[in-house]
Amino acid sequence: MPSDPSTPRPASTPSVVAGANYVGWRVQAGWAPVEVVRAEGCRFWDAAGHEYLDFASQLVAMNLGFGNRAVAEAIAEQARTVAYVQPGFTTAARTRATEALRAVVPAHLTRFFFSTSGTEANEAALKIARLVTGRRKIIARHRSYHGSTAGSISVSGDLRRESVEGIHTVPGTVFGPECYCYRCPLGLTYPSCDVACVEEIENVLACDPDIAAVIVEPVVGTNGVILPVREYLPRLRAATRRHGALLIADEVMTGWGRTGSWFAVDQFGGEPDILTSAKGITSAYVPLGLTATTEAVYSAFRDKFFPHGHTYEAHPVAMAAAAAAIGEYQRLDLVAKSRRDGEYLLQKLEPLRTSHPIIGDVRGRGLFVAVELVRDRRTREPLGSPADKLGGALLPVDRVVAGLAGRGVYTFGWLNCVLLAPPLIIERSEIDQAVAALDATLRELGPSLLSAPRTAPT
Numbered sequence: 444m445p446s447d448p449s450t451p452r453p454a455s456t457p458s459v460v461a462g463a464n465y466v467g468w469r470v471q472a473g474w475a476p477v478e479v480v481r482a483e484g485c486r487f488w489d490a491a492g493h494e495y496l497d498f499a500s501q502l503v504a505m506n507l508g509f510g511n512r513a514v515a516e517a518i519a520e521q522a523r524t525v526a527y528v529q530p531g532f533t534t535a536a537r538t539r540a541t542e543a544l545r546a547v548v549p550a551h552l553t554r555f556f557f558s559t560s561g562t563e564a565n566e567a568a569l570k571i572a573r574l575v576t577g578r579r580k581i582i583a584r585h586r587s588y589h590g591s592t593a594g595s596i597s598v599s600g601d602l603r604r605e606s607v608e609g610i611h612t613v614p615g616t617v618f619g620p621e622c623y624c625y626r627c628p629l630g631l632t633y634p635s636c637d638v639a640c641v642e643e644i645e646n647v648l649a650c651d652p653d654i655a656a657v658i659v660e661p662v663v664g665t666n667g668v669i670l671p672v673r674e675y676l677p678r679l680r681a682a683t684r685r686h687g688a689l690l691i692a693d694e695v696m697t698g699w700g701r702t703g704s705w706f707a708v709d710q711f712g713g714e715p716d717i718l719t720s721a722k723g724i725t726s727a728y729v730p731l732g733l734t735a736t737t738e739a740v741y742s743a744f745r746d747k748f749f750p751h752g753h754t755y756e757a758h759p760v761a762m763a764a765a766a767a768a769i770g771e772y773q774r775l776d777l778v779a780k781s782r783r784d785g786e787y788l789l790q791k792l793e794p795l796r797t798s799h800p801i802i803g804d805v806r807g808r809g810l811f812v813a814v815e816l817v818r819d820r821r822t823r824e825p826l827g828s829p830a831d832k833l834g835g836a837l838l839p840v841d842r843v844v845a846g847l848a849g850r851g852v853y854t855f856g857w858l859n860c861v862l863l864a865p866p867l868i869i870e871r872s873e874i875d876q877a878v879a880a881l882d883a884t885l886r887e888l889g890p891s892l893l894s895a896p897r898t899a900p901t
């Protein structure tokens with residue numbers, strides 16, 4: 444439910460699409476989608492000829508940008524040769540994807556299940572964790588999103604769960620605190636806190652023998668690019684082991700170089716039993732979800748029925764795209780580039796942090812950065828709340844995102860954070876362009892947003 448890309452520059456003609464299609468995560472009336480007619484590299488153009496710099500990789504997914512020939516050609520070639528076989532068969536593309544994955548995912552994750560989205564990757568992970576442990580409950584964190592179907596939304600802490608709570612959720616989620624030092628949910632300060640947020644989770648594990656797994660986004664994505672302190676994931680890992688629960692790392696957003704390593708767990712630790720991903724695995728050229736597990740997890744099904752699967756499981760075209768996308772990340776050395784460019788982006792944002800009172804925090808790793816908007820730097824009161832969002836208010840962050848789009852920079856906002864996550868092929872001059880647009884937007888809108896009443900009318 445990021446800010447709606449239809450807001451900034453509405454299409455000039457009434458849309459047949461809007462008249463006939465549902466669109467996710469918004470009130471349906473009033474949807475006026477921008478029609479994208481051309482795209483290349485980090486840029487796309489709408490039907491009215493406006494150019495946008497994509498500073499969000501659409502939904503933090505197009506890590507290679509638009510028009511990557513290697514991926515496009517691999518898809519076309521696969522569609523021409525063996526477009527589809529049912530998942531009980533295999534193809535050369537599936538072999539290539541498997542080999543490519545083996546070279547980049549953490550080495551202890553040796554078994555792969557393929558689906559078509561991050562949601563499905565997590566559904567599989569949750570089912571596997573329950574079946575392997577014989578336990579029913581999952582610990583998740585309040586600031587999290589893991590997907591839109593019954594299982595995955597049930598472990599999603601953010602407001603997207605609220606409208607379906609008890610109607611289309613499964614029982615058994617226990618929510619715990621996240622490691623969010625800027626707004627510590629326990630009111631403590633690092634390092635004197637001794638990472639009490641992980642202790643809270645361990646307490647639940649110790650008291651409840653029915654916990655199958657803890658699911659985390661190693662770096663929380665949509666809910667504000669929240670980085671854990673260095674001890675957090677290793678300690679969470681040790682706690683889950685002590686109590687016989689699995690650790691699931693949801694790397695749907697953070698995988699594929701986004702945070703400056705192939706996966707966030709490569710630098711933040713944790714050694715998960717199950718890692719899920721999607722999005723950048725094909726750079727979003729075709730849909731693909733990945734659930735990677737250890738050999739130990741897999742062995743539970745070696746001689747036992749695996750009660751899961753899809754028609755489009757390991758779809759050959761998606762397999763070809765994944766192998767090609769991973770090859771492109773390697774050829775262009777984009778993981779290291781993301782780390783370097785992320786440092787550059789944070790440096791460029793530093794002067795904005797001091798000059799705009801509306802900015803409470805700027806944080807990130809690699810090309811994955813959030814600018815958090817606050818009403819008051821001292822109290823850190825967020826500028827925009829879940830209640831405002833559910834009430835249909837136009838949030839300050841939506842105005843900032845619209846202001847940026849008006850300046851030709853597409854990004855997305857969530858509650859009180861602007862997320863900056865360009866394709867990893869971004870150039871330094873394009874980073875400069877986006878930061879200048881953010882500076883100008885905040886200079887124009889900042890004072891009025893800070894003085895506006897708490898809930899703005901739509």
Ligand SMILES: Cc1ncc(COP(=O)(O)O)c(C=O)c1O
Binds near residue numbers: 561694
């Ligand atoms: C961390 C995380 N997990 C899961 C999902 C769901 O993925 P999908 O939208 O591909 O179903 C998302 C989507 O943004 C996500 O950010």
